Amino acid sequence: MTAQDISTSAIGGTTLALARFVVVVALTFLGLLALTFFIGRVIPIDPVLSVVGDRATPEQYEVARVAMGLDRPVIVQFFSYVRDVLTFDLGMSVSTNRPVAQDLARVFPATLEMATIGILIGIGLGIPAGVLAAANQGRAVDQIIRVVALLGYSVPAFWLGLVGLLLFYATLGWVEGPGRVSIFYDGITPVVTGILLVDSLLDGDLTVFKSAFSHIILPASILGVFSLAYIARMTRSFMLDQLSQEYITTARVKGVAEWRVIWVHAFGAIRVPLITVIGLSYAGLLEGSVMIETVFSWPGIGNYLTTALFNADMNAVLGATLVIGAVMIMINKISDVLYRVLDPRSR
Amino acid sequence: MREWLMDDSPASRSQAAAGRAYRVALDLLRNPLAVVGALIIAALILTAIFADAIAPDGPGGQFLDRRLLPPSSDYWFGTDQLGRDIFTRIVHGAEITLQIVALVAIISAPVGLLIGAISGYFGGWVDRALMGVTDVFLSMPKLVLALAFAAALGPGIENAIIAIAITTWPAYARIARAETLTIRNTEFIAAARLLGASHIRIITRHVLPLCTSSMIIRVTLDMAGIILTAAGLGFLGLGAQPPEPEWGAMISGGRSFIYDQWWVSTFPGFAIILVSLGFCFLGDGLRDVLDPKSERN
Numbered sequence: 001m002t003a004q005d006i007s008t009s010a011i012g013g014t015t016l017a018l019a020r021f022v023v024v025v026a027l028t029f030l031g032l033l034a035l036t037f038f039i040g041r042v043i044p045i046d047p048v049l050s051v052v053g054d055r056a057t058p059e060q061y062e063v064a065r066v067a068m069g070l071d072r073p074v075i076v077q078f079f080s081y082v083r084d085v086l087t088f089d090l091g092m093s094v095s096t097n098r099p100v101a102q103d104l105a106r107v108f109p110a111t112l113e114m115a116t117i118g119i120l121i122g123i124g125l126g127i128p129a130g131v132l133a134a135a136n137q138g139r140a141v142d143q144i145i146r147v148v149a150l151l152g153y154s155v156p157a158f159w160l161g162l163v164g165l166l167l168f169y170a171t172l173g174w175v176e177g178p179g180r181v182s183i184f185y186d187g188i189t190p191v192v193t194g195i196l197l198v199d200s201l202l203d204g205d206l207t208v209f210k211s212a213f214s215h216i217i218l219p220a221s222i223l224g225v226f227s228l229a230y231i232a233r234m235t236r237s238f239m240l241d242q243l244s245q246e247y248i249t250t251a252r253v254k255g256v257a258e259w260r261v262i263w264v265h266a267f268g269a270i271r272v273p274l275i276t277v278i279g280l281s282y283a284g285l286l287e288g289s290v291m292i293e294t295v296f297s298w299p300g301i302g303n304y305l306t307t308a309l310f311n312a313d314m315n316a317v318l319g320a321t322l323v324i325g326a327v328m329i330m331i332n333k334i335s336d337v338l339y340r341v342l343d344p345r346s347r
Numbered sequence: 348m349r350e351w352l353m354d355d356s357p358a359s360r361s362q363a364a365a366g367r368a369y370r371v372a373l374d375l376l377r378n379p380l381a382v383v384g385a386l387i388i389a390a391l392i393l394t395a396i397f398a399d400a401i402a403p404d405g406p407g408g409q410f411l412d413r414r415l416l417p418p419s420s421d422y423w424f425g426t427d428q429l430g431r432d433i434f435t436r437i438v439h440g441a442e443i444t445l446q447i448v449a450l451v452a453i454i455s456a457p458v459g460l461l462i463g464a465i466s467g468y469f470g471g472w473v474d475r476a477l478m479g480v481t482d483v484f485l486s487m488p489k490l491v492l493a494l495a496f497a498a499a500l501g502p503g504i505e506n507a508i509i510a511i512a513i514t515t516w517p518a519y520a521r522i523a524r525a526e527t528l529t530i531r532n533t534e535f536i537a538a539a540r541l542l543g544a545s546h547i548r549i550i551t552r553h554v555l556p557l558c559t560s561s562m563i564i565r566v567t568l569d570m571a572g573i574i575l576t577a578a579g580l581g582f583l584g585l586g587a588q589p590p591e592p593e594w595g596a597m598i599s600g601g602r603s604f605i606y607d608q609w610w611v612s613t614f615p616g617f618a619i620i621l622v623s624l625g626f627c628f629l630g631d632g633l634r635d636v637l638d639p640k641s642e643r644n
Contacts, residue, residue, distance in 0.1 A: 031483030039499045154623030158582050159616035162605050170606040287488035309498045321495045325487045
């Protein structure tokens, strides 16, 4: 086999892997659509009744049923649902009277903003904590970090939010309360990215930026605690795996400084698996933000979802569920791809 | 008794089973966190059983002359907006929490176990189809999925349990499948097959029993998550309905006066944390004891 052949077959392999990847992603999305479609079907509220009202005659009811396409076979309904979703038509929201897709595009940046600051806090504290715990295995530092990490799995996010508000807003007055920005500044910043921290800077308005920052820091930190727990736990266990390997002993015997052994040798080896962990916890923050946003009246997708739940606004509920699921799948797939690109062994 | 339990050559199946249980218990006792966890869970169960004896007043009623009283020697955790003793309500809430975790486990563990075992045992397109469905469920955030199902089914504790169970089984199916794949090609399965055992018999009598220990670990570790999800649904008004003393719903009830009467929302939260931590500790301990592959550190 010539070099030429090898490189062509490598390209063929990559194309094949890419094609397989695309098919898997497409199938997962289709499954997700089937799931939300199914949830929409098990709903005990009759969708026709909610349109025509319960005083409608059987004829009116039938006309509406046909008009809504509910007389067609389920599989046909499913495919028309898939087609609608692919053209970004998620139906109308009963409560806001706007297309759900438009609503979601408006609220999503707020969630993204909070989750991003949350994950930065989680990475910034979680990784050093995990490394520290592993380097001091069995000692007091390790035990404390382990218990804190377990607390992250046992504390209800909404409760921590309420207690955080009580402590840091009502009692200490360090941060601002619920909402995204003080009402005085609400709506005065021109929307460019939808991310208020960025938009206010683009606008050059530091007072709005300060107000927005002091609103976001508490909910984002609480989100960060939850990703911190997971990141620290995984970092610790990855590090322990590495520190028991022989190359670490060799490095120590050679007289390499301990900080170098830990941060350069061992940590260098776990950077790639950590990417998957970070990806997973970033996606997990979307979930956490549902509760946190509700507590903090944060105008993001989680708050939109819970508000829609109360108004029995099923289109909005399913639309938000779909978007959160889709983002989660995407983050997972991206971290898969990154893992493959960065780790030569997985090729 | 001890000798009978530790016998190397047990005379009967029940002796072997009892001996194994005894050894697991001994190992667990050496793990302080697991003991703490077990004690918390035991306390939860006892509280649920003897709720009426511990807090004889009952969780309901209205006592408007003693609304929102701070914690005192009469009302340890204070009273809520209807004058109900919060300690009493937390004690009675133990039963609801226990009921939720038990029912979710009873529904989702067998379903996941069976689907995973069938998937791993038969392989091929059965495996691909079942795991495809499993992966779709796994790719969704649990809480959001449970919210959507609970919203579709309507509020109420039964529907909340169903919604949580629907989101819990896929993880169990994955584990059962992984275990089954390692068991499937072993010689004792081949021997059973040669003896003419049916697929059903092999799966139920030979494969499933070997999956149980990893399942027990996973279910225990999941309990914390189940409690948090149930409390979250209760908090949002989709789970247990007032006046049920469900802990999440109680936190929600005190939400509007958190700044002035902090105790109404705070104490039920501590109950949730304590019980979730208990399950985490016990699950970690069980993993160390039952799963020889896991590192013991």
